[in-house]
Amino acid sequence: MNQMTQNADPGIPDVSEMLCFSIYSAGHAFTQLYRPLLDAIGLTYPQYLVMVALWRRDGRTVKELGETLFLDSSTLTPLLKRLETAGFITRTRNPRDERQVLLHLTEEGRRLKESTAEVSRCVQEAVGIDADTANKIQAAIDAIRDGIHKRKP
Amino acid sequence: MNQMTQNADPGIPDVSEMLCFSIYSAGHAFTQLYRPLLDAIGLTYPQYLVMVALWRRDGRTVKELGETLFLDSSTLTPLLKRLETAGFITRTRNPRDERQVLLHLTEEGRRLKESTAEVSRCVQEAVGIDADTANKIQAAIDAIRDGIHKRKP
DNA sequence: GGCGATTAATTTGTGCACGATTTAAATAGT
DNA sequence: ACTATTTAAATCGTGCACAAATTAATCGCC
Numbered sequence: 001m002n003q004m005t006q007n008a009d010p011g012i013p014d015v016s017e018m019l020c021f022s023i024y025s026a027g028h029a030f031t032q033l034y035r036p037l038l039d040a041i042g043l044t045y046p047q048y049l050v051m052v053a054l055w056r057r058d059g060r061t062v063k064e065l066g067e068t069l070f071l072d073s074s075t076l077t078p079l080l081k082r083l084e085t086a087g088f089i090t091r092t093r094n095p096r097d098e099r100q101v102l103l104h105l106t107e108e109g110r111r112l113k114e115s116t117a118e119v120s121r122c123v124q125e126a127v128g129i130d131a132d133t134a135n136k137i138q139a140a141i142d143a144i145r146d147g148i149h150k151r152k153p
Numbered sequence: 154m155n156q157m158t159q160n161a162d163p164g165i166p167d168v169s170e171m172l173c174f175s176i177y178s179a180g181h182a183f184t185q186l187y188r189p190l191l192d193a194i195g196l197t198y199p200q201y202l203v204m205v206a207l208w209r210r211d212g213r214t215v216k217e218l219g220e221t222l223f224l225d226s227s228t229l230t231p232l233l234k235r236l237e238t239a240g241f242i243t244r245t246r247n248p249r250d251e252r253q254v255l256l257h258l259t260e261e262g263r264r265l266k267e268s269t270a271e272v273s274r275c276v277q278e279a280v281g282i283d284a285d286t287a288n289k290i291q292a293a294i295d296a297i298r299d300g301i302h303k304r305k306p
Numbered sequence: 307g308g309c310g311a312t313t314a315a316t317t318t319g320t321g322c323a324c325g326a327t328t329t330a331a332a333t334a335g336t
Numbered sequence: 337a338c339t340a341t342t343t344a345a346a347t348c349g350t351g352c353a354c355a356a357a358t359t360a361a362t363c364g365c366c
Contacts, residue, residue, distance in 0.1 A: 012205065012208040012209045012266070013209070014206075014209055015202055015205050015206050015209070015221060015222065016221070016295075017291075018205070019280065019287045019290065019291045020183040020187070020276065021202060022291045022294040022295050022298070023176055023180050023183060023294060024180050025222070025223045025298055026176050026180075026294045026295075026297055026298040026301075027177050027179075027180040028224075028323075028324090029223070029297075029298045029301040030173040030176060030177065030301070031323080032301070032324085033301050034173070035324090035325090044350095044351065044352080045352095046351085046352060046353090047351095047352095049168055049174060049177070052165065052166070052168050052171070053167075053168050055165040056165045056166070056167055056168070061314080061315095062314075062315065063313090063314060063315085068168060068169075069168065069178070070181060070182070071181075071352095071353075071354090072353085072354070072355095073314070073315050073316070074315085074316075074317080074353080074354060074355080074356095075352065075353050075354065076315090077315065077316055077317085078316095078317095078351080078352085079351080079352070082351080097314085097361075097362070098314095098361055098362085099313065099314040099315070099360070099361045099362070100313095100314060100315080100361095101314080101315065113165070123173065126300065126301050126304055127172065127297055127300065127301065128300050129297065134172045137290065137293045137294065137297075138170075138172045138175045140286075140290045141176060141179045141290065141294075142169075142175050142179075144179055144182075144280055144290075145175070145178055145179040145182045147279065147280065147281050148182040148183065148185070148186050148280065149182060151279055181353075181354095184353080184354090185354085188354090188355090197320095197321065197322080198322095199321085199322060199323090200321095200322095214344080214345095215344075215345065215346095216343090216344060224322095224323075224324090225323085225324070225325095226344070226345050226346070227323080227324060227325080227326090227345085227346075227347075227348090228322065228323050228324065229345090230345065230346055230347085231321080231322085231346090231347095232322070235321085250331075250332070250343095250344085251330080251331055251332085251344095252330070252331050252332070252343065252344040252345070253331095253343095253344060253345085254344080254345065254346095307366105308365100308366090309364100309365090309366095310363105310364090310365090310366105311363080311364075311365095312361105312362080312363070312364090313360100313361080313363085314359100314360090314361080314362100315358100315359085315360090315361100316357105316358075316359075316360100317356100317357080317358070317359090318355100318356085318357080318358095319354105319355090319356090319357105320353105320354090320355095321352105321353090321354095322351105322353085323350105323351090323352085324349105324350090324351095325348105325349095325350095326347100326348085326349090327346105327348075327349105328345100328346080328347070328348095329344100329345085329346075329347090330343100330344090330346100331342105331343080331344085331345105332341105332342085332343075332344100333340100333341080333342070333343090334339100334340080334341070334342085335338100335339090335340080335341095336337105336338090336339090336340100
């Protein structure tokens with residue numbers, strides 16, 4: 001019995017064999033991959049995802065954004081305040097329903113979009129797989145995520 | 154042009170089409186799936202991953218554990234202190250190299266393993282895919298993660 | 307019209323995750 | 337032997353992520 005495995009318990013799976021761990025650690029790897037690229041434009045990775053969502057469709061409420069990103073307002077509120085402080089978005093109460101907060105890009109926030117072509121290119125290169133393969137993996141992961149979300153009861 | 158897409162910018166991809174977002178949101182879904190199951194035995198999801206690693210092989214250093222989980226000591230130290238306070242592990246300096254901290258399961262920590270069969274069963278049922286499919290997805294995700302880790306320079 | 311229930315966002319408290327810095331121990335080079 | 341370098345943990349500060357509780361506006365129902 002060699003040094004590496006002398007205390008290994010064969011009845012317990014290694015974390016490396018758990019699907020949840022693969023997803024967990026791959027998520028961290030993406031965060032670390034994005035960090036230096038996004039530092040340059042003053043965003044964190046979750047902030048970048050928010051901006052991508054807003055570049056796609058502006059004028060959403062916090063709730064709508066949360067449904068897109070699967071995040072709730074207690075996560076988004078402080079993050080959105082930081083984006084507001086940075087000058088990338090505005091947060092205004094909806095006059096038609098004062099409970100809602102409407103999110104709008106500022107001119108600076110819209111301009112930021114132009115800086116991200118390089119980010120996407122770097123990430124795509126680092127991931128190093130073709131779009132078709134990526135789509136297949138993604139569909140499988142989305143199905144797992146949606147399956148977990150559905151069976152809440 | 155319908156209501157849903159009236160402000161959509163076709164030049165920007167939806168977050169839902171980004172592989173990194175699928176992994177990001179699937180990771181959250183797993184955390185939420187595990188939470189109520191692990192609450193019952195007094196662990197968080199990252200703590201559970203640490204325990205799985207230690208059940209597999211006891212007596213590791215913080216560094217070795219970090220290499221397994223892709224986490225560094227600034228994340229692990231406070232988490233391990235909480236596991237120590239909870240009575241599941243001990244943290245002792247290695248007398249042969251006082252820089253290192255050795256991690257050992259307590260009797261209670263070892264006993265906890267018996268409570269996790271039910272957890273694994275629930276997760277497997279929620280994910281709802283066969284082991285073979287899971288392995289294929291996992292291999293693809295691991296390859297992406299390892300590819301990202303490798304190209305640091 | 308008024309009031310209980312619902313809804314949207316915020317606040318609060320805990321626990322990761324990680325870059326950067328610090329502390330202390332071991333090792334290397336002369 | 338002694339200093340410079342390297343290594344392992346811990347510490348510090350910032351920013352998610354989320355449950356639970358709170359606040360305030362709207363809706364539903366009578």
